[in-house]
Amino acid sequence: MANYGEEQPVELHYTIEGIRNFRIKKNNGTMMLNCDMKIEFFVQTRNGTKLALELHQQNVVFYFTADMASEGHVTLTITGKTVGRLTVAQSGLGQPKPAPPDPNNTEPVEPKRNFGLNMHKLHTFLT
Secondary structure (H helix, E strand, O other), X not given: OOOOOOOOOEEEEEEEEXXXXXEEOOOOOOEEEEEEEEEEEEEEEOOEEEEEEEEEEEEEEEEEEEEEOOOOOEEXXXXXXXXXXXXXXXXXXXXXXXXXXXXXXXXXXOOOOOOOOOHHHHHHHHO
């Protein structure tokens, strides 16, 4: 989060954009559904809240159970999640700082095409 400063609070906003294929396993009562969702990372700065990253996940599968209390309240417990296709819709993370130039190299340096995102780390964080 070099663009926003270290130790800045980050809020995560999850939006379910569509639910389909709801099903219940007959033998153990486990429920599952497919959905598409949007995940937004908002950074709290001194100048206000800024959207740092917006991700879209398509065809996410949630596995969950439901318990009903005597007063009619239902508690859902997510027991598993399978990440679908993950895409970056918007990124305010910027590019990492370029390495200092080599004083012995006279060839022009091609800029890196890295947007500061490590999809593997994002996938691990989200699962």
